[in-house]
Amino acid sequence: MTNSAIKVGLFIPCYVNQLYPQVGIATLELLEKLGVDVYYPEGQTCCGQPLGNSGYEQDSKGICNLFVKNFNDYDYIVGPSGSCIYHVKHHFDILEQTPEVKRVRNNAYELCEFIVKILGKTDLGASFPHKVGLHKSCHGLRGLKLGKCSEVQGEHYSTEEDLLKEVKGLELMALNRKDECCGFGGTFAVFEEAISSKMGKDRVQDHIDSDVEVLTGADHSCLMHMEGIVNRNKQPLKVMHIAEILNSSL
Amino acid sequence: MGHAQKATEFNKDEAKVNWHDKALWYVREKRDKSAHNVQGWEYLRQLGSGIKANVLSNLDKYLIQFETNAKNNGIQVHWASNAEEHNTIINSILEKHNAKKVVKSKSMLTEECHLNPFLESKGIEVVDTDLGERIVQLAEEPPSHIVLPAIHKTKEDVDVLFQEHLNTKPSGGNPEYLVGEARKHLRDKFLNADVAITGVNFAVADTGGVVVCTNEGNADMGVHLAKAHIACMGIEKIIPQEKHLGVFLRLLARSATGQPITTYSSHFNKAEEGKEMHIVIVDNGRTEQLSREDFRASLHCIRCGACMNTCPIYRRSGGHSYDYTIPGPIGSILSPGKDLKKHSSLPFASTLCGSCSNVCPVKINIHEQLYKWRQIIVQEEKQPIVKKSILKTAGVVLSKPKLYKMAGKSARFALKHAPRFMIYNKLNAWGKARDLPEVKHESFDEWYKKRRKNE
Ligand code: SF4
Numbered sequence: 206m207t208n209s210a211i212k213v214g215l216f217i218p219c220y221v222n223q224l225y226p227q228v229g230i231a232t233l234e235l236l237e238k239l240g241v242d243v244y245y246p247e248g249q250t251c252c253g254q255p256l257g258n259s260g261y262e263q264d265s266k267g268i269c270n271l272f273v274k275n276f277n278d279y280d281y282i283v284g285p286s287g288s289c290i291y292h293v294k295h296h297f298d299i300l301e302q303t304p305e306v307k308r309v310r311n312n313a314y315e316l317c318e319f320i321v322k323i324l325g326k327t328d329l330g331a332s333f334p335h336k337v338g339l340h341k342s343c344h345g346l347r348g349l350k351l352g353k354c355s356e357v358q359g360e361h362y363s364t365e366e367d368l369l370k371e372v373k374g375l376e377l378m379a380l381n382r383k384d385e386c387c388g389f390g391g392t393f394a395v396f397e398e399a400i401s402s403k404m405g406k407d408r409v410q411d412h413i414d415s416d417v418e419v420l421t422g423a424d425h426s427c428l429m430h431m432e433g434i435v436n437r438n439k440q441p442l443k444v445m446h447i448a449e450i451l452n453s454s455l
Numbered sequence: 456m457g458h459a460q461k462a463t464e465f466n467k468d469e470a471k472v473n474w475h476d477k478a479l480w481y482v483r484e485k486r487d488k489s490a491h492n493v494q495g496w497e498y499l500r501q502l503g504s505g506i507k508a509n510v511l512s513n514l515d516k517y518l519i520q521f522e523t524n525a526k527n528n529g530i531q532v533h534w535a536s537n538a539e540e541h542n543t544i545i546n547s548i549l550e551k552h553n554a555k556k557v558v559k560s561k562s563m564l565t566e567e568c569h570l571n572p573f574l575e576s577k578g579i580e581v582v583d584t585d586l587g588e589r590i591v592q593l594a595e596e597p598p599s600h601i602v603l604p605a606i607h608k609t610k611e612d613v614d615v616l617f618q619e620h621l622n623t624k625p626s627g628g629n630p631e632y633l634v635g636e637a638r639k640h641l642r643d644k645f646l647n648a649d650v651a652i653t654g655v656n657f658a659v660a661d662t663g664g665v666v667v668c669t670n671e672g673n674a675d676m677g678v679h680l681a682k683a684h685i686a687c688m689g690i691e692k693i694i695p696q697e698k699h700l701g702v703f704l705r706l707l708a709r710s711a712t713g714q715p716i717t718t719y720s721s722h723f724n725k726a727e728e729g730k731e732m733h734i735v736i737v738d739n740g741r742t743e744q745l746s747r748e749d750f751r752a753s754l755h756c757i758r759c760g761a762c763m764n765t766c767p768i769y770r771r772s773g774g775h776s777y778d779y780t781i782p783g784p785i786g787s788i789l790s791p792g793k794d795l796k797k798h799s800s801l802p803f804a805s806t807l808c809g810s811c812s813n814v815c816p817v818k819i820n821i822h823e824q825l826y827k828w829r830q831i832i833v834q835e836e837k838q839p840i841v842k843k844s845i846l847k848t849a850g851v852v853l854s855k856p857k858l859y860k861m862a863g864k865s866a867r868f869a870l871k872h873a874p875r876f877m878i879y880n881k882l883n884a885w886g887k888a889r890d891l892p893e894v895k896h897e898s899f900d901e902w903y904k905k906r907r908k909n910e
Pocket residue numbers: 710755756757758759760761762763785811814815816817818819
């Protein structure tokens with residue numbers, strides 16, 4: 206199958222749609238560059254994760270059903286957010302497992318994983334001459350297994366690193382704690398404000414201590430949280446989604 | 456007070472938080488190194504988990520087998536369905552021996568049953584002989600960690616505490632000096648104890664013996680000097696055969712502290728000549744937890760503490776913020792089963808990052824159980840009105856694309872045009888330490904529509 210025969214439904218998470226359109230744009234452009242047939246189903250909203258993680262799974266069924274309805278027609282569902290995709294794959298078990306639901310759950314992919322695993326590409330021709338720090342979001346890392354996490358025995362691998370390593374001029378910086386949680390955690394960020402902020406602050410500091418210029422990751426919710434801290438404290442760190450880096454040709 | 460408030464308190468002293476976080480992170484890294492040096496570590500965890508699952512589905516059989524074998528060895532076996540019965544049984548054994556002084560090695564179960572205050576109210580002196588436990592006992596605090604009970608105390612804190620209780624000289628927190636003094640103090644207690652109480656790490660069904668793991672040798676010291684030994688265990692401590700210790704002893708110490716094995720793995724199979732050995736087997740809510748299918752695996756726990764050391768929230772909020780005998784991730788899935796109302800904030804004291812499940816030597820799916828408890832708590836416990844109405848409304852709005860579009864627009868409008876003091880007020884927990892995202896002039900939806908028009 207050539208890439209152009211692959212029908213992809215683009216999922217743009219609600220907060221990215223409203224607050225970070227540039228991430229959605231980069232994701233779309235990237236997929237188009239890769240030659241796949243991208244559709245953006247109108248009427249999409251959210252994956253239901255904010256409700257599920259807060260204990261309101263039962264109230265999220267309408268959202269989940271809408272998601273399935275919107276994305277049922279595509280070979281793959283691709284989104285620039287590991288945690289949303291994880292939610293679809295893992296927590297849509299509350300719906301009746303119709304063939305449509307199963308299909309959507311099976312075919313949902315986080316953007317990096319889709320590019321590396323399904324399209325089999327790592328060099329996307331991008332160039333980005335900066336020192337970059339990679340934040341490995343927990344739902345991507347531990348949930349979708351996009352890489353090996355430090356507490357588990359085994360060979361090192363990382364889907365995001367595979368892609369970043371091919372970016373011209375990009376220097377991937379080693380962190381002190383390479384995969385600690387940033388403390389976003391959805392409503393945790395608000396209801397456990399003190400710990401959430403402290404965790405974010407510590408993560409940001411690790412990047413700064415490691416001479417990082419641009420902090421990136423495959424999940425913009427973590428990035429939004431850390432960016433909030435960076436901006437509040439006027440720290441010398443730029444925050445960008447990995448799609449923006451992979452889509453750049455500086 | 457819920458976890459969030461207690462954690463906020465703890466975070467008032469940021470230097471202390473940093474120190475606490477680093478101390479435990481150090482243990483977590485030691486654990487990684489030593490675990491990953493064992494070939495087939497992940498397989499070993501699988502094995503440990505499998506053995507525990509087998510135990511839990513045949514618990515009745517194994518417990519009876521254990522009792523029979525223990526009795527054949529001359530051990531007296533007692534059954535307690537709850538904490539009260541456990542305490543009463545122990546008290547009656549002490550009365551029989553006319554015991555006034557008791558030494559106790561580490562046991563989370565006796566903490567859970569609040570044995571110390573119970574015995575003290577009967578005029579019995581109970582001395583915790585594990586150094587960390589002795590420290591918190593002197594400070595009249597509960598342990599803040601199940602393996603490192605005094606991890607929240609600095610050596611300077613201990614210095615002050617010992618001056619007050621053991622008449623030590625100020626040493627500026629000199630560890631050698633303080634440990635030396637503690638040893639002298641405890642030696643005296645060991646020599647004069649009537650009865651020794653220990654916990655149990657593993658109870659072996661096919662031998663009827665128990666194994667106690669310590670680093671200080673305090674369990675042995677206590678048991679060998681006293682005229683009677685009482686070992687207290689939860690029903691889930693059973694392992695089928697002695698050979699299974701090969702799995703669990705390998706897993707336990709590495710997960711706990713990164714040591715290849717605890718300094719002492721003491722096997723108690725029968726009483727010494729002329730002495731008595733008792734075992735108290737306690738339920739105290741465990742069968743109830745066993746009956747909850749989604750949460751049954753929480754009983755696999757071998758109390759290694761690895762989930763605490765890896766938990767980024769535990770490291771930054773301290774064990775006392777959980778207000779439960781067993782703090783941290785495992786405590787947050789055990790405690791709601793004991794008292795849903797009291798502990799309803801604990802399953803929310805997590806980002807669901809999943810690191811706890813990855814380090815757990817017996818593969819408890821801790822973060823998934825946290826998620827499941829959340830669903831139950833929202834159904835059964837009263838929720839803060841604001842949280843409830845926001846999330847319920849979100850459920851409706853996000854299932855209706857038209858409503859969502861309107862809401863998104865007006866939210867962005869408000870975010871962009873509201874004056875700063877309205878956005879960053881007391882009600883906005885997000886904005887206390889973080890800025891809100893800068894608002895772009897259009898959403899992705901709007902951009903996409905425009906682009907399509909221009910095509
Ligand atoms: S839940 Fe697992 S990691 Fe946590 S203390 Fe128990 S055995 Fe150790």
